[in-house]
Amino acid sequence: MQKNLFLGVEAIGQGAIDGGISGVYAYPGTPSTEITEFIQESELAAELGIRSKWSSNEKTAYEAALGMSYAGKRTMVCMKHVGLNVAADAFVNSAITGINGGMILTVADDPSMHSSQNEQDSRFYAKFAMIPVLEPSNQQEAYDMVREGFALSEELGVPVMVRITTRLAHSRAGVERSEVLSSNELQLPSDPSQFVLLPAIARRRYKGLLEKQKDFEKAAKKSKYNSITKSSDRSFGIIACGIAYNYLQENYPIDDCPYTVMKLTQYPIPEKMLSKMEKHCEEVLVLEEGAPVVEEAVKAAFKKDIKVSGRLSGALPRDGELNADLVAKALGKEVLKGAEIPDIIVNRPPALCQGCGHQDMYKALNEALDTFSKGRVFSDIGCYTLGALPPYKSIYSCVDMGASITMAKGASDAGLIPAIAVIGDSTFTHSGITGLLDAVNDGSNIVVVISDNESVSMTGGQDSSALGKVESICQGVGVDPAHIRVLVPLKKYHEQMVETFNEELAFDGVSVIVFRRECIQAAAKRMRKAKKIKDNPKKQYS
Amino acid sequence: MKTDIVLAGVGGQGILSIASILGEAALRDNLYLKQAETHGMSQRGGAVVSHVRISDDAVASDLIPVGTADIILSVEPMEALRYLPFLKEDGYIVTNTTPFKNIPNYPNEEEILAELKKQPRCIAIDADAIASEIGNRRASNMVMLGAATPFIQITPEKIEAGIQRVFSKKGEDVVNLNLEAFRAGRNFALANK
Ligand SMILES: Cc1ncc(C[n+]2csc(CCOP(=O)(O)OP(=O)(O)O)c2C)c(N)n1
Ligand code: SF4
16 A cells, blocks of 8 residues: 655544544644644645634644544644643543533643753643544554544543654654544534533542543553563563663564563553563563653552663663663663764754844844843743844743743732733733733733744744734733833834834833734745645645 | 664754655665754755664664664765764764855864864865766765765665656656765765775
C-alpha cells in the first residue's frame, strides 16, 4: 500500500479526518500547530465540511469542542502543553460531564523546551482528571490511535488524551492510511442532566467517573498498543513508554532484547501488567519522556522490594528530552563519544527578522524610557519576546500569555511608575483583555503597548483573532479613546513614536498604544497563498 | 544498508526542502525513513538541524545516535562543524563554504575553513557561486543535495525525479535550473571525493 510521508502532527491531523470528526478546535502552539494547519489545508476535510478555524485561546477551543461532542459529533481539540493550563478548568470538568460524540484532546509536550517556557508533562493532567491517555511511539501509531480514539472515547464515555512530544510531532515517517470513517449524526445526550454540574449531579457523575476507572484500566490492558515481551533472563526488565520505546529499539531491536520489555502506550497503567513485571523481573528500568510519572506509579505499585530506576533514580537525567544515547547509558551499554565541537563555534540564537515592526517599536520604547531606571517593562509571549535579547534588552518578564498587562498593573499598584506592558495582538485576545478590564476598573497607571503585526507570528503566521478589532476592544473594555493611540512602526515615524510614548507615560491612567504593521513573513505567506488561489481558482482553500 | 544524514543550516536557508526531497525519494524507493526537523522558535534565524535516516529495515529512533552519522550535509560552513559529535569516524562532511552571517560575533571565516580542512573526509563546495553561475543563487541547496549523492543509497535518478515532482508546479525553467544545480553539485563531489 502507498505510504504517506507524514510528520507526527500530520499523521494526527489525517487520523482525525479519517476518524470521522466534524470539527477541530485549536489555538496555535509549537509543537501542536501543524495538526490544525494540516486539516485546514486538507482537500478531503474541506469536502467533508470539517470546521477548522482557529479559536481565540485553548479554553474557548476546548469548550467549543465539548459543545460539538454534546451535540453528538466527533471532535478533536489541539494545543501545546501550556495551553492545557489555560483550558484546565474545562478539561478537568469535562471528565465529569463525560462526552456524547467521541472527543480527543491532543496535547503536545515540549521536553527540553525547544520553544516553550516549561516542560510540564501532560500525563499528570490526565491522571488528575482521571481520563485515559494514548501516547503513540511512532507516526503510524499516532495515525491509528487518533483514528480509533474517537470510538474509544465513545465506548468509555470520556474525552481521551493523545499525548505527543516535540520529537514525534516534528519527525516524518511513512504512514499507511485506513478507510475514512463516517461522521456522527446530530444527536443530543440521552440524559439531559449529563452536562449540568450542579453539586448533586456532579457528585453522582464524579462517583461514576471513579467507578469507570477499572474500565479504563481494562481497556488499556487489552489494548493492542500495550504489551509485555518476556525474556528468560529475569535479572532485568524495562518499561518503555511512548517514544522511549523507539530509543529502546534503537539499542535492542524488538526480537533481540535480552530483557523483558513492557511497552506502555495506553494509560491508565494496567495494574495486572505491573504485577507481571514485578513477578518476572528482579529490577526494573522505566524509560519515559517528560516527568517520572510512570516511575513513581511503579514504585508505589510494587509490593516486593525491587529496585526501580529511571529519571528519579538518576539512571536518566531528570530534565530534558530523551534520546537513544541516554537510554543506552541507562542500559549500561557503551556509548560512542563522537568528535568534539571546535571551540570557535558560537551559538546562533533566534532573532527578530530584519525589518520587523517589533524592532521599530522597541527602538522608540528604549529611547522614551532612557531617562527612567531599568526594569519597568513587562512583556509576554510571541516574536516580540526576543526583545529581551541584545541589541534591545527592553523587557523584564515573559511568564504566561496575558501576564504582561496584569503584572504591569500589579507593579504599578505597588508603586513602580511608569510601568509598561508589551503584548502582541494574538496574545492580547488570547488572555490580555480581561487584565486590561481589571486595570480600567482599578484606574491603574499603566501604558499598554499592543505590538499588532496582524498575525500569530511566533508559531508561523496563523490568522489572528484580533484582526481589525484591537481599538474597538480597548474602547469596549473602557479605555478612554483619547488614550488609545495608533502608530505605524517604521523608522520614518521614530520621533512621533517617541513623542507618543512620552505623552502617555506622563498620563496617570490606562493608556494603550497600538503599533500596527503586518509581519513581513505573514505578508509573504499571504501573497503566496493569493497567488496559489489565482493559479488554481477551483481548488478549495480554507 | 542504511544512511544516516545530519542536515544542517540556518532557519530560512531551506534545508527542509532538501529533507523532503530525500524523504519522498526514499519512500518511493520502498525504503524506510525517519526524518526529524526543527520547527518553531529557532526557525527565526537560529541554527536548525534535521536528522534524516534512510534504511532497508525499519528505523527506530527519530534521532541519530552520537558518533554514527554517515554524513553531515550542511548549507553553511560553521553549522557543519556544530554537529561534528554526530559524525562516525569514517563519515563524510559535505558543506557549503558561503557563510551565513546573521550574528555579530560570527567567527573568522578563514578559521572556520581551516577547521573544515582539518577534517579527514570533507567536501567543501562554494555552492552559492556554482548556483549563481547556473542562474540563481537560491538553487544552492540543490547543489548541496547533489554533492551529497555519492554517499547516499538512493540513486541520483530517483532524487532527480523527486526534484521534478517538488518543483513541477513552478514551471519547467525552475525544474531545469534545480536539476542543473543538482548535477553540478554531484559532479563536483565525484571529482573531489
Ligand atoms: C498558553 C499558550 N498557548 C500558546 C502558546 C504558543 N505561542 C507562543 S507565542 C504565540 C503567538 C503570539 O502571537 P502574538 O501575540 O500576535 O505575537 P507575534 O508572535 O505575532 O509577535 C503563541 C501562540 C503559548 N506559549 N502559551
Ligand atoms: S516572523 Fe514576523 S513578527 Fe516575527 S520576527 Fe519575523 S517579521 Fe517579526
